[in-house]
Amino acid sequence: MTARRLDIANLTVRARGGARAPLVAGIDLSLSSGEVLALVGASGSGKSMTCAGALDVLPPGTWRETGTLLVDGEPCQPKTVRGRKVATILQAPRSAFNPVLTMRRHAEETLKALGFPKPRWDAIIASAMADAGLGEPDRILALHPFEMSGGMLQRMMIALALMSEAPFLFADEPTTDLDLIVQSEILDCLDRLRKERGLGILLVTHDMGVVARLADRVAVMEAGRIVETGGIDRMFHEPAHPVTRRLVDAHLSLYAPDVAP
Ligand SMILES: Nc1ncnc2c1ncn2[C@@H]1O[C@H](COP(=O)(O)OP(=O)(O)OP(=O)(O)O)[C@@H](O)[C@H]1O
Ligand SMILES: [Mg+2]
Numbered sequence: 001m002t003a004r005r006l007d008i009a010n011l012t013v014r015a016r017g018g019a020r021a022p023l024v025a026g027i028d029l030s031l032s033s034g035e036v037l038a039l040v041g042a043s044g045s046g047k048s049m050t051c052a053g054a055l056d057v058l059p060p061g062t063w064r065e066t067g068t069l070l071v072d073g074e075p076c077q078p079k080t081v082r083g084r085k086v087a088t089i090l091q092a093p094r095s096a097f098n099p100v101l102t103m104r105r106h107a108e109e110t111l112k113a114l115g116f117p118k119p120r121w122d123a124i125i126a127s128a129m130a131d132a133g134l135g136e137p138d139r140i141l142a143l144h145p146f147e148m149s150g151g152m153l154q155r156m157m158i159a160l161a162l163m164s165e166a167p168f169l170f171a172d173e174p175t176t177d178l179d180l181i182v183q184s185e186i187l188d189c190l191d192r193l194r195k196e197r198g199l200g201i202l203l204v205t206h207d208m209g210v211v212a213r214l215a216d217r218v219a220v221m222e223a224g225r226i227v228e229t230g231g232i233d234r235m236f237h238e239p240a241h242p243v244t245r246r247l248v249d250a251h252l253s254l255y256a257p258d259v260a261p
Pocket of ligand 2: 049
């Protein structure tokens, strides 16, 4: 049966050398299928480290001191969860693709790594590309990264993530490098996937407009800790923590100056 709940429990990440405060300290987060949980906070607050630490794909020089990943309440090794239960999409899709490989090769490498039998590949690729909003799959599969726009590449990254049939998606700033129209299309695409595939999405962003558009719940980070968690309505209308208030006020002063304090 498809997993319905993912928990990150007591995640602490440190940088090697020195007795500095942890980069991420005692994080607890839970994500259900079909929901979008936004992880927000200022630059450097630890959002990306939380995603990387949970999946144990931390950059060199950093390490996970504590932390358990639970799928439907069962503790799991991150390597058994990565790509299979949790797919990932990142900012700057261009850097995630090998410039000399076509999209077909990227798709085939992904399916091979996931161990899907070859006779199923074409059907999985076609379905994932359709769900990611990529029409004309044969034409696109023949293209190299340099022949594609940033928006197409982000859709292809979503398609590659969907090929895993993972029930959860970590999306770290998935729209930051895209123009506003493409941003909006990618957000629509994620919203549709949450509704149609029941994907549970951990959406990392510092854009409260993206949060307002897509999230059901919000977790706010500051200096490596979660300082507030709540439903989207409460977070926008009654933010309790000063960091949340600052994020909401900044958003309102940009997009709704008449109601900003
Ligand atoms: N490779 C690294 N080694 C040591 N410290 C790092 C490394 N990468 C990031 N950090 C530190 O970890 C902390 C959290 O960084 P992280 O990248 O998670 O922030 P973020 O919230 O994702 O920020 P942004 O919104 O800019 O992406 C920061 O203090 C950062 O300087
Ligand atoms: Mg980041």
